[in-house]
Amino acid sequence: MADPKELLRLMRELDDQLVSCMRCGMCQAVCPVYAETGRETDVARGKIALLEGLARDMVKDAAGVKNRLDKCLLCGSCAANCPSGVKVLDIFLKARTILAGYLGLSPVKKAIFQGMLAHPRLFNSILGLAAKFQGIFTKPVNEMLGSSCSRVLSGAIGNRHFATLADKPLRTLVGALNTPAGKSGLKVAFYPGCLADKIFPRVGLAVIKVLNHHGVGIYLPEVQACCGIPALASGDMQTFEDLVAANVAFYGGADYDVLVTPCATCTSTIKKVWPTMSTGLAPATREKALAMAEKAMDINAFLVDKLGVAPVAPSQERAKGALKITYHDPCHLKKSLGVSTQPRTVLSQNPDYTLVEMAGCDSCCGCGGSFNLQHYEMSKHIGMVKRDNIAATGASVVATGCPACMLQITDMLSQAGDDIRVKHPVELYAEALP
Amino acid sequence: MISDALVKEFQILVGKDNVLESEVDKYAYSYDSAVLDPVAPGLVVRPTTSEALGRVVKLCNDNALPLTVRGAGTNLSGGTIPRKGGVVVLTNALSQILEINEADMYAIVQPGVITAKFAAAVAAKGLFYPPDPGSQAVSTLGGNVAENAGGLRGLKYGVTKDYVMGVEFFDVDGNLVKSGSRTVKCVTGLNLAQLMVGSEGTLGVFNSIILKLVPPPVAQKAMMAIFDDVNKASETVAAIIANKIVPATLEFMDNFTIRTVEDFSKAGLPVEAKALLLIEVDGHPVQVEEDAAKVEALCKEHGAQRIQVAKSAEERNKVWEARRAALSALARVSPTTVLEDATVPRSKIPAMISALEAIAKKYQLTIGTFGHAGDGNLHPTILTDRRNLEEWHRVEAAVDEIFDVALSLGGTLSGEHGIGMAKSRYMEKECGTGTILFSRKLKKALDPKSILNPGKILGD
Secondary structure (H helix, E strand, O other): OOOHHHHHHHHHHOHHHHHOOOOOOHHHHOOHHHHHHOOHHHOHHHHHHHHHHHHOOOOOOHHHHHHHHHOOOOOOHHHHOOOOOOOHHHHHHHHHHHHHHHHOOOHHHHHHHHHHHOOHHHHHHHHHHHHHHHHHHEEEEEHHHOEEEEOOOHHHHOOOEEEOOOOOOHHHHHOOEEOOOOOOOOEEEEOOHHHHHHOOHHHHHHHHHHHHHOOOEEEEOOOOOOOOHHHHHOOOHHHHHHHHHHHHHHHOOOOOOEEEEOOHHHHHHHHHHHHHHOOOOOHHHHHHHHHHHHHEEEHHHHHHHHOOOOOOOOOHHHHOOOEEEEEEOOHHHHHHHOOOHHHHHHHOOOOOEEEOOOOOOOOOOOOOOHHHHHOHHHHHHHHHHHHHHHHHOOOOEEEEOOHHHHHHHHHHHHHHOOOOEEEOHHHHHHHHOO | OOOHHHHHHHHHHHOHHHEEOOHHHHHOOOOOOOOOOOOOOOEEEOOOOHHHHHHHHHHHHHOOOOEEEEOOOOOOOOOOOOOOOOEEEEOOOOOOEEEEEOOOOEEEEOOOOEHHHHHHHHHHOOOEOOOOOOOOOOOEHHHHHHHOOOOOOHHHHOOHHHHEEEEEEEOOOOOEEEEEOOOOOOOOOOOHHHHHOOOOOOOOEEEEEEEEOEOOOOEEEEEEEEEOOHHHHHHHHHHHHHOOOOOOEEEEEEHHHHHHHHHHHOOOOOOOOOEEEEEEEEEOHHHHHHHHHHHHHHHHHOOOOEEEEOOOHHHHHHHHHHHHHHHHHHHHHOOEEEEOOOEOOHHHHHHHHHHHHHHHHHOOOEEEEEEEHHHOEEEEEEEEOOOOHHHHHHHHHHHHHHHHHHHHOOOEOOOOOOOOOOOHHHHHHHHOHHHHHHHHHHHHHHOOOOOEOOEOOOEO
């Protein structure tokens, strides 16, 4: 456990960022958690005030502050709507790091993050093993969604309708890749992210198909490490930095134009969080991490902005017999990276569907990574609002550009018994290709 | 210190989940949007029914506990900062629109209804609720009435007080008091409804409010007039009013604000302009055309370099987005943003603007000025860092002088932000001793134990 004085010193380092909050309270209008509870400690203004109180020694209960701080989806809605431009996520991630350092990680999280995630090779093999045996623990309840209800681990997993681990992760299916640039003249490093690797390898396969179609060379190393956001969100800076360094080792030496990922959260972490939070890395490693961050790009944005995939306008002829599709804007794509038109353009490549926008298409689905594990009931309440908006469109498919959102939405739709598929825009594009 | 037994009584009234007593939870209700020191309450309660609300008020009074009602806590004068050890009563669980009556054009709301949500619900029924304070996306109607909130449309449509037809509130004994009615005319009893408007939670606790609705304007036209001289712009404001044209909105931005907004929003504002006027006329289409033409002519006559008339709804939105971004953009420049709202009779706008420039120079401060020029309510915004004590003293001196100038021009301390704790010590300057004494007698009679938001408006 760190020295409380050290905590205070670190807190004062945050001072410049904390004072930029003018307490206007506009975050109350957009915070999905506040909308559920109406509690000031749940909204960014309240959390920032608590941190300031702690830094100024006006609040004593650091564990209490950490507890309120953890009750956050890290969706970035507040930051995107903040009149003063407060770097809310930066503040929260730093503060979680400081508080966790002070209070010590909970034993469970320590085991998960330091043991498994920090050792990507081990992580890959553990999950690979789990996939083989999970059939024993789960029973299928909604075949179409590919989710299953926990039979045994009810204490830990509750009533979630988890999308199951894939039989074979993407790595096993395609192995390492290193193909030269084709007609596009571009080569990408492909970073699938943990979820597209292990839960939704079909998304990874779709990315590869689309890239091949456009003549884009692909570099995919045999292993990747987690982008680090779950560790950082728990305040585990050491694991976070180890993971960034591991990814630098896997990707840093390769020659490529763009680093693409199909995961909104991974893209936003690599692009926005790596540069601000990995300051403790060795200079050479940090330089490579910054270069990766500079090149990181969402797959939808890459297809539209780099390859020139153009929107296909819905024609009357095409609308005939077409199925309805709706699109959910992941917070980490729209609010963090400003990517919202490109996934819709990618969707429009598939002639079998017409897009019907849902109400609140850019409101958070309630997943928020470990928030979902710690505050499942609230996560579900927020998710069910999203589910209702999806169902109201009458769409047979909901697309979204983030596998974490895909997990949450799959859970919600499955629990409501909806006959609606959840897909990544790239999957829909891939389906339309020969 | 509130005893455990008393905490239990509150829990019985509102439910255990709606009583917050931990240090951390209470600290989150120690501030509002005013630049003032936080004060943590002794307890926070969140009633979910009218009955519980009334009983909470009575329980506070029976135990002489200071009580501060809080909506969204967006107050700019410290009106929702509680008394140390007192009780904060949250209204955000009392957020029902009880009725929107299209035939009689009124609505009845609970105090915790969000202003913008209400305005949208009213618009969906083809009616219009004009008051639009800057915080409307989160502010509550109870708070708007308690502070008599204004907004951009004050010039033509008035402010919150002009839409309050009646109120129901709890007195300190928990009795329900009713004043006003659903009717356009009502002279039944003392006009307590208007006494409650702007009373900042010092006289009673709102249970429900009857609000007037009006038909929406059929047509609008927005334009932007660009000036190379601040005086020309401010004289144009005075001239528009003197020519008996009442635009719905008539907003001013100085050069510093223009540059800051442009840096932030890239909306295409003319950064070389010394001042901008953003003007919107609304009403019957024929009159809108006529008024717009007159306004354009007046702007040119008074030396506007250029006038851009919005040709589409999109262009119109652009004009107002630029204005709405003003405070946001200024707030990004420095750690502390002091937003003032001293107000002068509108013909005195030119004098006020020159005085603000002189004050900025004298105290070597960065002041961005924008605001509701058409109704005399400017927002000189001082950009500073409160941690720099030397500069902070200059800020305080500058604020004092802004008030002095406003009063000397026949103006007032606050146009729309309220007195709260921030301005109570200046009250006597504007109103005189007699007013303070009268108000204190009134307060003493209605709230003998001084539990209702003590220290606000009248000091201690």
